[in-house]
Structures are given as structure tokens and as C-alpha cells.
Amino acid sequence: MGFISTVFWPTIAVILSLTVYSFLWKDNFLYKVAEHLFIGVTVGYTIGSAWNQIIIPKLVEPVIRNFSDGKYLLAFWLIIGGVLGMFYFSRFSEKTSWLSRYPIAITVGFYAGYSIVPIWISYVSKQFHATILNPAGEPMLNFKLFNVFFSNPTYANLLKALNGPLIVIGVIIVLIYFFFSFKNDNFIIKTSRTPALVYLMLGFGGAFGYTFMARISLFIGRMNFIFSDWIGLIKNSL
Amino acid sequence: MSLWKRRLPLICTIVFGIMGFILQLVPAFKSFLDIQNQWMTILFGFAIVIGVASLTKYHFKKIRQKPEERIFSYITFSSLIVMAVATLFGMKAETGIFNALYKNLFDYVYVPLDATIFSLLAFYITSAAFRAFKASSWLSTLLLFAGGIVMLGRVAFGPLMVFGELTQWIMSVPTVAAMRGIKIGIGLGMMATSIKIILGIERSFLGGE
Amino acid sequence: MKKKWYDVILQIGKPYIYLGMFIVVVVPFLAKCEMQTYETDISKTMYEKIESIYKYNQKNADSEMAILFAFDYGPSTTPENDPMVYSVLRHIFLREIPLLVWAPYVPYLDIAETRLNRIAKEYKAIYGKDYVFLGLAYPVDAYMISTGSDFRPLFNTDYYGNDVYSIPLLSKYYSYDNLGLVVSITSTSMPLFWLQYANALFDQEISVGTTAVSAADFYPFVSSGQFQGMLAGLKGAAEYEQMVERLENKIINKDIKVYLSDLYRDIDTSQINKKYFEPKFGAEEIQVAINRRSQARRGMSSQFGAHIYVIILILFGNLGYYFKNKESNKTTVTKAR
Incomplete structure (x- = not known):
């Protein structure tokens, strides 16, 4: 009995994993069962946990506490939030689904308004700043580094001197490429197109290498579960 | 354009959008911002219903058809x-x-x-x-080379370390420059969309009529 | 017509390619290979940042800094993110830095809870005094913004239902004011939210551990100093694992097996709340804990096999493609004549 209780569920997990991998050979009935089981379990989990983790602790309990503390206005404001949130249920019917526009309108509007300045700071101004000065506060176009290279000509010093200007030039031409990607005969725009593509291809190549690595890691993780966790468990239980 | 179905939700967007913008800028409203955050948590909590609704509808339809x-x-x-x-x-x-x-x-x-x-x-x-992944033009060959070097460089050791160093250079110079250009573009685009939303110009998120 | 060699290569069936991938991943695994990897600057920056908080806390015992740790990943990317979480948490507990933890989506909660308590147990950390699991921070924007002043009213209770105002650690740490660092271990774009709300508005320093997919995207922010270092994918995790292993050997200075089996042996465990973890180590659990210490490095050996395999595939694919093209060009030219 002890063997069954410790091994039963992990074995289910292994069988389900293998069922999913059977899709690699060809689409089959078992894979479809696993796929639909996954959808059902995900949604079921979302419903149960939304109740336990959001509705009760974020709505019901604060409303009760605020009422008992005499903060009626605040409690009332939270109830309005709850009622507006319930408008999402209107999605179950085509006729009433327009009601769900209210909570969507409020959340989208609020965070759109709130995030304008933060986006400016984090995506634009700090990124431009970093193209002028590096985090240590030195200029990115630091030509003194070339003097260092000429007095001590090593590969490391050459790279040190070149990296800053290469980043600055890269950012500028990539921006030009994106903002003026339509047909344009301006000399600067025309000549910067090819080097911009070189930067982008190197960048995307790097991103591909990383992405490949990530995808393989996921498979390694599953193999780790089957070949070290599960087999270990079976060996120990037998 | 009906009042309840379209105009009022749009007004909500504009009012709450401007409210969000002001709450962000004016520190004096900090305590109201705290309450507003609490309120948004509740609203967001119910948004999960959307997923559940569309899934149930899809499967009911499938059972019938x-x-x-x-x-x-x-x-x-x-x-x-x-x-x-x-x-x-x-x-x-x-x-x-x-x-x-x-x-x-x-x-x-x-x-x-x-x-x-x-x-x-x-x-x-x-x-x-x-x-x-084919080397059909010189630009795609470049992409292929960068990808190959990074793939080797990320698992490099011993004699392969030259790829490790090349990888670090590719990631910290050309990739930073390319991605930074893209990020600045995205940032400006996101700001423009946000401004369009709170001014009521961008309405696609409210869906059709 | 007789098939040419390049036709054979170009027409290899998908199942055979998949089978090859399966073999190159599984063999290093079964052979229990473990790979040492070189350490990059961006991983070292993150390590040094946490060390600097430790040094600050040593000098300022009455105004210690805490770390807010965000479990921003779900079940699908546990193979990449888990080893990062394990080694960063071990670093934090080894250095006894006060730790607050939250997760932004519901499915991430259970992942976070088990991993946090698992590591806390290895260092005798006490819940409420050394670490707290705040629970769900959804929508995360609201929580990040409110941490600018005080996040407690938003949480009401921690994950376990304890009143936030009754937890000793939270009487001191509830806003960015005394958070030395935010660590976001993620498979999502969550670090960008951290940038917008915590870093841009409150100058909060942030370190990131991300799946390799998003790493290229985040490089500009690492290079600009908006992120204090980054662990990129399984390799980043393996690097951090090595650094923490050296630190652990220095601090604990004895065999991990002996350390873990002695940990709860001679102390009165009745004072420890068993709700969070059982204060004892079985032989099997010790073995798992030891395995966990090299999880990323074991994965890296399979990773090596898979990368070499794919490079060879790409090479053969291109050779086949090149010769096929050459041949068809030749035929067209002959026909044209």
C-alpha cells in the first residue's frame, strides 16, 4: 500500500508526459485526451484559486473589516469595485457582453494613464542616457581609450576603445532604419540601411541562439523528472 | 453610438486614464492612490472570468456541432x-x-x-x-553565424572558449545596440498608444458595436 | 531516378531528428555528467550586488536592508528557473538577509511556496523573522506601485492567512525605502514592469534571472545599469550555482551531507512551527538536496550535446541545400542550351 501511495501519482505524471511526447510521432487519441485534460485542469484551477486568493482575501475580508472598523465609505467603494468586476460575468451571453466593457475600460484607462511617464523614463530617457554615458558615468564615445590602445596595442584595448562607439552608432542607425523604413532617397538613410541590418542580424542571431538554449532546457527538465526523480523513487520504493 | 454600450465606457476610460496620469504625477494624492490600487485588485480579480467564459462557450459549441x-x-x-x-x-x-x-x-x-x-x-x-536555417543571402548567413557562435559559446569550455568570448561580445555590443534601438521604438509606441487611449482616440480594446 | 546523397539528407524524417535529440539529451544525463562553466560579468554583478547588501547589513545592524524576491514564473519553465531560484535563495539565506517573497499569478503561488520553504529549511530560517511569503500580488502593477508607500493594506494577510501587521519582519519592511534589491526570477516580461514602476519611479535596484528566450531582450537594460546583473537561462543558473557553492563551502565548511543531517539533531524543534516545514532531514531528502545543488550544471552537459547536435544538423542541412542548388542550376543551364 505504501508503495502504491508514493509511486501512484508520480507515475501518472510520467504517463501523461509520455502521452504528450507521443504527439511527436503523430497526432493520436491519447494526446488529445491529455491536451483536453490540461485545459480543463488549468481552468478549474484558475476558478478555485481566484476564489481562494482574490475574491475572499481582497474583497470579502476587507469589506467586512472596513465595516467593523466604521470605515463605511471605503467599504462601499470596494463593493462598487466588486459589482463592476462582476460585470465580467456578462461575457457568458452575447446579449449582455457589452457590460464587461466597463471594467475593461476602467483598468485599461487607469494603467494607460499611469504608465506614460514610467515608460518614458525606463524605455526612452534612461536608454538614451545609457547611449551617452555608461553606468560608471564615463562617456560612451571616449576617444581617450584610443590613446590607451595606441600606447599599448593589444586586442583587449582595441575592443575596449571600439565597443562604446559601436553601440552608439548601432543605436542611431537602427533607430533611423525603423523610423524611415519606407522608401527614402536621403543619403544618410540609404547608406545606413545595410549596416543597420548587420546589427539587427547579429542581434537576432544571438537571440536565436539563446532561444534555442531555452527550449532545450525545458526538455532537459522533463528528462530530469523521468530519469532521475521518478526512477530514483521507484528504486527506493522497491 | 449608444450611450450605455459605447459612450459611457469610453468616458470611463478617459476619466480613469486622466486620473491615473494625475495620480502618478502628484504626490499629494498618494493615499488615494493606495485606495485606488486596492480597488483595481478587485476589478482585475474578476477578469479571470473572461477566460473561463470563452472556454466554456467554445466547448459547448463543439459539443453541439x-x-x-x-x-x-x-x-x-x-x-x-x-x-x-x-x-x-x-x-x-x-x-x-x-x-x-x-x-x-x-x-x-x-x-x-x-x-x-x-x-x-x-x-x-x-x-x-x-x-x-539556410544561408541563402549574405545577411541570412550572418544571422546563421551569429546564432551558431552563440549556441557554441553558451556551452563553451576549454578549447571552445574563443566562442564563449565571441558570444559575450555579440551579446554586449551589437545585440545591445540593436535591441536598444528596438526598445526605444517600442517605448515611444507604447507612450503614443497610452496617450491615444486616455484621449479616447484608440477604442479597439472596447470591441465592436 | 537514383537519389543523390543530399536528397537523402534533406529528406530525413522528423521522427528521426527527434530521436537524435532525445539520445543526445538523455545519454549525458544517464552518465551523470556535470559541466563546469565559465562565469560571465553579468552574473557576477548580480552576485556582487547581493554581497554588497550583506556587507551593508554587517555595518548597519540597526537599519538592515531586505530583499524582495518575486517568483515571476510558472510550471512550464521550472527547468530553467528552478536552479536560479535555488542558488539565489541559498545565497540570501547564507548571508542572513531578510527576505520578502511574492508571486504575481495564481499558478506561480504553489511553485513559490514549496521552493521557498525547501531552501529555508536547509538554513534553519524562521518564518516571520527571517522570511515571509506574502502570497499573491495580482495585478502586479498595483502591488509594485503601492510598495512605493506601504504594501501591507493590499495584502491584508500573508499566504498562510497571518495578519500582515502581526508579522515581525513586516513591521520594518513594507516599502522600497529599506529594500536593498528586488530579485525577479522570471519567464515573462515582468522585469519590464519592475523597470517601469520600481526602478523608474522609486529608483529601486533590480536584479533579474530570466529564461534564455527573453535574455537578448533584456541586455540593453543590463548594459544601461537599470538591471543590476542578470542570470540568463540554464547557463546563468549554472554560473550562480558555482559561485554559491564556493561561498557555502567557505561558510559552512563541512560536508553538506553531515551538515544537513546534523542541522535539527541537537536543537529543541518544538519551538519551530511545522506548518512551514518539518524540522528534520531523512536520508532521501538529503540526497535530493545534494542533487539540487548541481541541477543546472548537470543540465548543461545535456545542453552541450543538444547544441552540438543542432549545429551539425544545420551544417548538413546547408551543405545539402548548397549542392542541391548547384545541381539544379547546372541542369537549368544545360536545358537552356
């Missing part, structure tokens, strides 16, 4: 109900049958299925790399 695939929809619904009940009663409980069922379903059904389905990508990317 495709009788041969009915069995899969039944599997979806029954697993949904079992998991929902187990989570509702088992998540906060520390012991008991619901807690045990919830824990086992989460750890040994939900997690492995999610991870395994996602890990299929490892095979797809391998097959795609073999079939589609």
Missing part, C-alpha cells in the same frame, strides 16, 4: 469540475482529502502537463533549424 469530438469536451468539463472543487476546498485546508487531491492534481497532473506541452518546442525548434 461536432458529435465525434464530443468525448474531448466531456473530458475538459469533467476535469475542470474535479480540479475546481479540489482547489476550492483543498487550497486553504492543511489536511483532508480535498487538500490531498488538490496537491496531487497540481503537482502530478497540472505541472507535468504544462511543462511537457511547452517542452515540445525543443523538438520543433530543432527540426525548424534543420529545415529553415
Whole structure:
């Protein structure tokens, strides 16, 4: 009995994993069962946990506490939030689904308004700043580094001197490429197109290498579960 | 344009959008911002319903229209109900049958299925790399080389370390420059969209009539 | 017509390619290979940042800094993110830095809870005094913004239902004012939210551990100093694992097996709340804990096999493609004549 209780569920997990991998050979009935089981379990989990983790602790309990503390206005404001949130249920019917526009309108509007300045700071101004000065506060176009290279000509010093200007030039031409990607005969725009593509291809190549690595890691993780966790468990239980 | 179905939601967007913008800028409204945050948590909590609604609608439709695939929809619904009940009663409980069922379903059904389905990508990317990653022009050859060097460089050791150093250079110079250009563009685009939303110009998120 | 060699290569069936991938991943695994990897600057920056908090806390015992740790990943990317979480948490507990933890989505909660308590147990950390699991921070924007002043009213209770105002650690740490660092271990774009709300508005320093997919995207922010270092994918995790292993050997200075089996042996465990973890180590659990210490490095050996395999595939694919093109060009030219 002890063997069954410790091994039963992990074995289910292994069988389900293998069922999913059977899709690699060809689409089959078992894979479809696993796929639909996954959808059902995900949604079921979302419903149960939304109740336990959001509705009760974020709505019901604060409303009760605020009422008992005499903060009626605040409690009332939270109830309005709850009622507006319930408008999402209107999605179950085509006729009433327009009601769900209210909570969507409020959340989208609020965070759109709130995030304008933060986006400016984090995506634009700090990124431009970093193209002028590096985090240590030195200029990115630091030509003194070339003097260092000429007095001590090593590969490391050459790279040190070149990296800053290469980043600055890269950012500028990539921006030009994106903002003026339509047909344009301006000399600067025309000549910067090819080097911009070189930067982008190197960048995307790097991103591909990383992405490949990530995808393989996921498979390694599953193999780790089957070949070290599960087999270990079976060996120990037998 | 009907008042209740379109105009009023749009007014809500504009009012709350401007409210968000002001709350961000004016520190004096900090305590109201705290209350507003609490309020948004509740609103967001219910947004989960959207996913549940569209899934249920889809499967009900499928049961009606495709009788041969009915069995899969039944599997979806029954697993949904079992998991929902187990989570509702088992998540906060520390012991008991619901807690045990919830824990086992989460750890040994939900997690492995999610991870395994996602890990299929490892095979797809391998097959795609073999079939589609071709040096057909000099730019695609460059992409291929950068990708190859990074792939080797990330697992480099000993004699392969030259690839490791090249990888670090590719990631910290050309990639930074390219991605920074893209990020600045995205940032400006996001700001423009946000401004359009709070001014009521961008309305697509409200859906059709 | 007789098939040419390049036709054979170009027409290899998908199942065979998949089978090859399966073999190159599984063999290093079964052979229990473990790979040492070189350490990059961006991983070292993150390590040094946490060390600097430790040094600050040593000098300022009455105004210690805490770390807010965000479990921003779900079940699907546990293979990449888990080893990062394990080694960063071990670093934090080894250096006894006060730790607050939250997760932004519901499915991430259970993942976070088990991993946090698992590591806390290895260092005898006490819940409420050394670390707290705040629970769900959804929608995360609201929580990040409110941490600018005080996040407690938003949480009401921690994950376990304890009142936030009754937890000793939270009487001191509830806003960015005394958070030395935010660590986001993620498979999502969550670090960008951290940038917008915590870093841009409150100058909060942030370190990131991300799946390799998003790493290229985040490089500009690492290079600009908006992120204090980054762990990129399984390799980043393996690097951090090595650094923490050296630190652990220095601080604990004895065999991990002996350390873990002695940990709860001679102390009164009745004072420890068993709700969070059982204060004892079984033989099997010790073995798992030891395995966990090299999880990323074991994965890296399979990773090596898979990368070499795919490079060879790409090479053969391109050779086949090149010769096929050459041949068809030749035929067209002959036909044209």
C-alpha cells in the first residue's frame, strides 16, 4: 500500500508526459485526451484559486473589516469595485457582453494613464542616457581609450576603445532604419540601411541562439523528472 | 453610438486614464492612490472570468456541432469540475482529502502537463533549424553565424572558449545596440498608444458595436 | 531516378531528428555528467550586488536592508528557473538577509511556496523573522506601485492567512525605502514592469534571472545599469550555482551531507512551527538536496550535446541545400542550351 501511495501519482505524471511526447510521432487519441485534460485542469484551477486568493482575501475580508472598523465609505467603494468586476460575468451571453466593457475600460484607462511617464523614463530617457554615458558615468564615445590602445596595442584595448562607439552608432542607425523604413532617397538613410541590418542580424542571431538554449532546457527538465526523480523513487520504493 | 454600450465606457476610460496620469504625477494624492490600487485588485480579480467564459462557450459549441469530438469536451468539463472543487476546498485546508487531491492534481497532473506541452518546442525548434536555417543571402548567413557562435559559446569550455568570448561580445555590443534601438521604438509606441487611449482616440480594446 | 546523397539528407524524417535529440539529451544525463562553466560579468554583478547588501547589513545592524524576491514564473519553465531560484535563495539565506517573497499569478503561488520553504529549511530560517511569503500580488502593477508607500493594506494577510501587521519582519519592511534589491526570477516580461514602476519611479535596484528566450531582450537594460546583473537561462543558473557553492563551502565548511543531517539533531524543534516545514532531514531528502545543488550544471552537459547536435544538423542541412542548388542550376543551364 505504501508503495502504491508514493509511486501512484508520480507515475501518472510520467504517463501523461509520455502521452504528450507521443504527439511527436503523430497526432493520436491519447494526446488529445491529455491536451483536453490540461485545459480543463488549468481552468478549474484558475476558478478555485481566484476564489481562494482574490475574491475572499481582497474583497470579502476587507469589506467586512472596513465595516467593523466604521470605515463605511471605503467599504462601499470596494463593493462598487466588486459589482463592476462582476460585470465580467456578462461575457457568458452575447446579449449582455457589452457590460464587461466597463471594467475593461476602467483598468485599461487607469494603467494607460499611469504608465506614460514610467515608460518614458525606463524605455526612452534612461536608454538614451545609457547611449551617452555608461553606468560608471564615463562617456560612451571616449576617444581617450584610443590613446590607451595606441600606447599599448593589444586586442583587449582595441575592443575596449571600439565597443562604446559601436553601440552608439548601432543605436542611431537602427533607430533611423525603423523610423524611415519606407522608401527614402536621403543619403544618410540609404547608406545606413545595410549596416543597420548587420546589427539587427547579429542581434537576432544571438537571440536565436539563446532561444534555442531555452527550449532545450525545458526538455532537459522533463528528462530530469523521468530519469532521475521518478526512477530514483521507484528504486527506493522497491 | 449608444450611450450605455459605447459612450459611457469610453468616458470611463478617459476619466480613469486622466486620473491615473494625475495620480502618478502628484504626490499629494498618494493615499488615494493606495485606495485606488486596492480597488483595481478587485476589478482585475474578476477578469479571470473572461477566460473561463470563452472556454466554456467554445466547448459547448463543439459539443453541439461536432458529435465525434464530443468525448474531448466531456473530458475538459469533467476535469475542470474535479480540479475546481479540489482547489476550492483543498487550497486553504492543511489536511483532508480535498487538500490531498488538490496537491496531487497540481503537482502530478497540472505541472507535468504544462511543462511537457511547452517542452515540445525543443523538438520543433530543432527540426525548424534543420529545415529553415539556410544561408541563402549574405545577411541570412550572418544571422546563421551569429546564432551558431552563440549556441557554441553558451556551452563553451576549454578549447571552445574563443566562442564563449565571441558570444559575450555579440551579446554586449551589437545585440545591445540593436535591441536598444528596438526598445526605444517600442517605448515611444507604447507612450503614443497610452496617450491615444486616455484621449479616447484608440477604442479597439472596447470591441465592436 | 537514383537519389543523390543530399536528397537523402534533406529528406530525413522528423521522427528521426527527434530521436537524435532525445539520445543526445538523455545519454549525458544517464552518465551523470556535470559541466563546469565559465562565469560571465553579468552574473557576477548580480552576485556582487547581493554581497554588497550583506556587507551593508554587517555595518548597519540597526537599519538592515531586505530583499524582495518575486517568483515571476510558472510550471512550464521550472527547468530553467528552478536552479536560479535555488542558488539565489541559498545565497540570501547564507548571508542572513531578510527576505520578502511574492508571486504575481495564481499558478506561480504553489511553485513559490514549496521552493521557498525547501531552501529555508536547509538554513534553519524562521518564518516571520527571517522570511515571509506574502502570497499573491495580482495585478502586479498595483502591488509594485503601492510598495512605493506601504504594501501591507493590499495584502491584508500573508499566504498562510497571518495578519500582515502581526508579522515581525513586516513591521520594518513594507516599502522600497529599506529594500536593498528586488530579485525577479522570471519567464515573462515582468522585469519590464519592475523597470517601469520600481526602478523608474522609486529608483529601486533590480536584479533579474530570466529564461534564455527573453535574455537578448533584456541586455540593453543590463548594459544601461537599470538591471543590476542578470542570470540568463540554464547557463546563468549554472554560473550562480558555482559561485554559491564556493561561498557555502567557505561558510559552512563541512560536508553538506553531515551538515544537513546534523542541522535539527541537537536543537529543541518544538519551538519551530511545522506548518512551514518539518524540522528534520531523512536520508532521501538529503540526497535530493545534494542533487539540487548541481541541477543546472548537470543540465548543461545535456545542453552541450543538444547544441552540438543542432549545429551539425544545420551544417548538413546547408551543405545539402548548397549542392542541391548547384545541381539544379547546372541542369537549368544545360536545358537552356
